[in-house]
Amino acid sequence: MPLFFTQTLAILQKDLKTEWRTRERLSAMAFFAFLIVIIFNFIYEPGSPIIKTVAPGIFWIATAFAGLLGLSRSYAIEQQNDCLMGLRLTPADPGAIFLGKMLGNTLTMLILQALILPILVIFLNLQIAQALPHLILPILLGTLGLATIGTLFSAMSLNTRLREAFLPLLTLPIFIPALLAAIESFRAVLEGSEITDWLVLSSAFVALYIAACLLLFEYVLED
Amino acid sequence: MQHLEYMTAAYIIIWIAILLYFLSLSKREKAIWEELRELRATITKDNPS
Amino acid sequence: MPQRPYIYPFVFGILALICLTIAPYLVFMYAGIEKEMGLAQKIFYYHVPSAFSMFLGSFLCFIFSIFYLWKRDKNCDLWAACSAEVSLLFGTLVLITGAIWAKPIWGAWWVWDAQLTLTLILWLILAAYHMLRTYLEDPVQSARFRAVLGIIGFLNVPFIHYATKLWRTHHPEVVRGEEISLPPDMKAAFFFCVITFFALFFALLFKRVSLAKAQNELESLKAET
Numbered sequence: 283m284p285l286f287f288t289q290t291l292a293i294l295q296k297d298l299k300t301e302w303r304t305r306e307r308l309s310a311m312a313f314f315a316f317l318i319v320i321i322f323n324f325i326y327e328p329g330s331p332i333i334k335t336v337a338p339g340i341f342w343i344a345t346a347f348a349g350l351l352g353l354s355r356s357y358a359i360e361q362q363n364d365c366l367m368g369l370r371l372t373p374a375d376p377g378a379i380f381l382g383k384m385l386g387n388t389l390t391m392l393i394l395q396a397l398i399l400p401i402l403v404i405f406l407n408l409q410i411a412q413a414l415p416h417l418i419l420p421i422l423l424g425t426l427g428l429a430t431i432g433t434l435f436s437a438m439s440l441n442t443r444l445r446e447a448f449l450p451l452l453t454l455p456i457f458i459p460a461l462l463a464a465i466e467s468f469r470a471v472l473e474g475s476e477i478t479d480w481l482v483l484s485s486a487f488v489a490l491y492i493a494a495c496l497l498l499f500e501y502v503l504e505d
Numbered sequence: 506m507q508h509l510e511y512m513t514a515a516y517i518i519i520w521i522a523i524l525l526y527f528l529s530l531s532k533r534e535k536a537i538w539e540e541l542r543e544l545r546a547t548i549t550k551d552n553p554s
Numbered sequence: 555m556p557q558r559p560y561i562y563p564f565v566f567g568i569l570a571l572i573c574l575t576i577a578p579y580l581v582f583m584y585a586g587i588e589k590e591m592g593l594a595q596k597i598f599y600y601h602v603p604s605a606f607s608m609f610l611g612s613f614l615c616f617i618f619s620i621f622y623l624w625k626r627d628k629n630c631d632l633w634a635a636c637s638a639e640v641s642l643l644f645g646t647l648v649l650i651t652g653a654i655w656a657k658p659i660w661g662a663w664w665v666w667d668a669q670l671t672l673t674l675i676l677w678l679i680l681a682a683y684h685m686l687r688t689y690l691e692d693p694v695q696s697a698r699f700r701a702v703l704g705i706i707g708f709l710n711v712p713f714i715h716y717a718t719k720l721w722r723t724h725h726p727e728v729v730r731g732e733e734i735s736l737p738p739d740m741k742a743a744f745f746f747c748v749i750t751f752f753a754l755f756f757a758l759l760f761k762r763v764s765l766a767k768a769q770n771e772l773e774s775l776k777a778e779t
Contacts, residue, residue, distance in 0.1 A: 431706065438699045442689040451685060452703065455678040456710050459717035466721065479720050487713050494709055498702045501623055507592025508658045515597040515654040519604070519647050523754065526643055530761050537768040544775055 289374040293382025300359065301390065307352050308390055315348035315398045323405060337406050338468030342461060344398055346428060349391045350453060353432035354439065354446035356387055361440065370503060380433060380499035384492075388429040395421060408472075416471045423484040424464030430491045431456050437502045460487045563764060566757035573750035577743075585743035594658045599744055601651040603751035604644045605673060610755060611641025612676060612708055615683075619704030622697065631697040632770070634704050636762040638683050640755060645677040668718040675714045679707040 301307055322340045326332050360366040369379060403410060410417065432453050439448040460483075467480040581599045588595035618634035621627065652670050653663045664670075683703050690696035736744060 434702070434706070438686075438702065441692070441695060441699070442686065443691065444689055448686075448689060452682050455675060455682050456706060458675050458678075459710065459713035462717045462721055483713065483716055483720065490709060490713075491706070494706060498623075498705065501698050501702055504698065508594035511654050511658050512593040512596045515651045516600065518650055518654075519600050522643065522647055522650075523758070527758065527761065530758075530765050534761075534765040534768055537765070537772050541768065541772050541775065544772070544779070548775075548779060 286375055286378050289378035290381045290385070293374065293379055294385050297356075297383060297386035298389065301386070307355050308393060311348040311352040311390070311394050312397050314351050315344040315394055316401060318344040318347055319398060319401055319405060333406050334408065334472070335469065337402060337408055338465045338472065340406070341395075341398065341402055341468065342424065342465050344402075345391065345395055345425070346454070346457065346461060347450075348394060348398075349387075349425075349428055350432060350450050352390055352394070353387055353429070353436045353453070354449045356383060356433060356436050357440050358446060367505075370505060376500040376503050377496040379503065380495055381492075384426075384429050384433040384495070387433055388425055391425045391429060392422070395425065410472065413471045413474075416477075417468065420464055420467035420471070420477060420481060420484065423481065423488055424460055426488045427460035427464075427484060427491065428453075428457055430488065430495055434495045434499060434502060437499075460484055463487070563757055563760035566753055566760055570750065570753040570757045573746070573753050577747055577750045580743040580746050585740045586737065588740075591659055594655060597651050597655045599747045600751075601648060601655060602744070603748045604647045604651065605669075606748055607751045607755040608641050608644040608648055608673070608676070609711075610752065611637045611644060611759070612680065612711070614759075615641065615704045616708035619701035619708075622701040623705075628697070628770075631701060632766050633763060635687060635700060636766055637759055638680055638704065640758045640762055642677070642680040642684055643758070644751075644755065645673060645680055648673050649677060666722070668715075668722040671718040671721075672711075672714050675718075676707075676711065679710065683707060 319340060322336075322343070323333075326336075357366065360369060372379075399410075402408060432449070435452040435456075436446075436449050439446060439452060442448040463480040463484040467477040467484070470477045470480065577599075581596055585596075585599075587593065614637035615634045618630045618637065622630035622634060649670075652673070656665050656667075656670075657663050683700065686703055687696065687700055690699060
């Protein structure tokens with residue numbers, strides 16, 4: 283199996299390198315997420331206590347929507363200069379290609395979250411300093427879940443007539459349980475209550491879907 | 506006879522929806538078979554073998 | 555000239571029709587009227603079997619999707635797509651009757667009850683499946699993608715079930731009435747309705763498949779000429 287992981291790492295490295303050269307995708311995502319956080323503030327009265335209960339929701343909506351924006355570009359960049367064909371021709375295992383891309387997307391989204399969390403704290407006046415260590419695991423699991431199904435579907439949506447615009451329609455319905463788990467565990471951490479059940483749910487979600495996508499990605503990539 | 510109107514509404518909606526779906530399937534299928542028959546007729550007319 | 559594959563839709567159609575003449579008798583005459591919910595409880599006899607048909611349809615779609623990717627048999631894809639479509643129809647009925655049920659019993663058209671939410675999310679996945687089918691052009695690729703979505707979508711069911719259950723226990727404002735064990739007359743009527751709806755489901759499914767087969771035949775004939 284070491285070959286599989288070398289291939290995964292190679293794909294991951296390539297994706298991160300192309301992303302880092304321009305930082306186009308990340309800056310668009312970050313700006314979009316920032317806009318979502320700002321716009322959500324207009325829904326409620328300023329300083330209303332509701333904001334504290336909806337903050338986890340705002341955080342995850344911003345992540346999911348901005349994340350989808352980034353995910354939709356994840357294969358669009360491969361279409362230039364027939365890079366996708368090149369990827370198909372490499373002796374790499376399709377599962378390794380999937381895993382590499384998925385990890386790349388996860389990292390990008392984690393960076394995005396690291397950027398919007400402070401913004402959320404400032405604009406919504408949240409106190410999360412103590413809760414922060416407990417937040418890491420649920421956020422990581424939720425992001426992995428989104429990246430897994432998003433990476434699989436972004437390859438599919440490119441071939442539809444709507445192209446990238448089709449991605450959210452496929453990803454969001456499947457993502458709902460993990461999104462629910464992510465939002466609820468965020469809220470539970472802020473309230474200081476138990477989150478084990480939600481963590482079990484999201485870890486099972488991530489594990490099953492990574493396994494399923496490793497098997498199914500071959501059929502998506504096939505020409 | 507409590508809630509008669511809700512019950513009637515539910516039952517009517519179910520039956521109408523299923524009936525409409527079934528009718529639309531039959532109609533589409535019939536049209537296709539019609540077209541197939543015509544197409545086959547023209548094919549056999551063009552090359553009588 | 556190939557015969558139309560009429561026999562299965564016909565058999566199940568007749569079965570469904572026979573059941574449909576008996577079911578109303580059992581529902582209205584044989585089964586008693588529930589004291590608290592009144593006649594609205596009768597919606598249950600059609601609402602729950604529709605939900606069962608919906609789950610049966612998505613399960614069939616899942617199985618056929620796996621078989622398609624495994625065997626690459628075009629027929630498996632056709633069956634998967636057709637079961638998803640019929641399942642979508644029953645899902646729509648479940649949601650509509652659910653709303654009609656909720657209004658008199660809970661006073662609102664929609665309550666975020668765990669089972670209804672599960673149905674709603676599954677319905678969304680089926681709708682996405684349907685949309686994917688209409689937005690793809692290359693037929694072979696489309697079949698492959700559909701199969702992938704069929705598998706991924708059905709795998710989601712346990713997660714949605716667990717998530718909505720957890721979610722609802724965390725927000726106990728809306729509580730579904732305690733699970734009442736049905737009296738025997740209602741149980742009998744209910745089981746009969748389940749059989750009726752399964753017969754109806756298969757009748758519609760076979761009909762849908764025969765339409766899809768006819769469409770394929772027409773397309774291949776057009777491609778030849």
